[in-house]
Amino acid sequence: MTLDFLAPAYVWIKALHLISVIAWMAGLFYLPRLYIYHMQVAPEDVRSATFKVMERRLLKAIMNPAMIATWTFGLLLILTPGVVDWTAGWWHLKFASVLAMSWFHHDLALARKAFERDERPRTERGWRMLNEVPTVLMIIIVLMVIAKPF
Numbered sequence: 001m002t003l004d005f006l007a008p009a010y011v012w013i014k015a016l017h018l019i020s021v022i023a024w025m026a027g028l029f030y031l032p033r034l035y036i037y038h039m040q041v042a043p044e045d046v047r048s049a050t051f052k053v054m055e056r057r058l059l060k061a062i063m064n065p066a067m068i069a070t071w072t073f074g075l076l077l078i079l080t081p082g083v084v085d086w087t088a089g090w091w092h093l094k095f096a097s098v099l100a101m102s103w104f105h106h107d108l109a110l111a112r113k114a115f116e117r118d119e120r121p122r123t124e125r126g127w128r129m130l131n132e133v134p135t136v137l138m139i140i141i142v143l144m145v146i147a148k149p150f
């Protein structure tokens, strides 16, 4: 199913999609890094309270709206006539990677609530490893949408 009236707006929707992607990715790269720093301070340390504020604002003011906007404009692109060729394999790998990215976002949101309760989810090493997940997914997605290799 496609919507003909979206066709003239194609380039504008794509631009808004990419602007939202950049804002979302900035948060996905930075929040795990904040968690690594947060792991290094004791719950009673005054810096822990500062990290909680930074984490809450980053997630609620930037990452959540940016993820919603990325999905909204991405789905509008899917509904634009002639944009997605469903027979192409690259599209399915992009979509699977985007679902994984959204799952990662959800996992970060659960961890934020745990840090808020002065828990320490995972280990510092665990966060350092997870920190690489959005980078790998972003590389896969960009290679798929730009090179369309299969």
Ligand code: HEM
Binding pocket: 014, 017, 018, 021, 025, 070, 071, 073, 074, 075, 077, 078, 083, 084, 098, 101, 137, 138, 141, 142, 145, 146
């Ligand atoms: C959240 C769900 C998403 C959906 C439903 C979606 C869907 C789409 C669609 C349908 C297009 C148009 C493809 C074309 O014109 O050939 C597109 C373009 C693009 N998307 Fe997404 N996308 C999503 C998330 C992402 C993410 C997370 C990234 C990067 C990390 C991304 C990067 C891009 C890029 C770079 C383009 C431009 C490709 C070109 O120049 O044609 N998208 N997206």
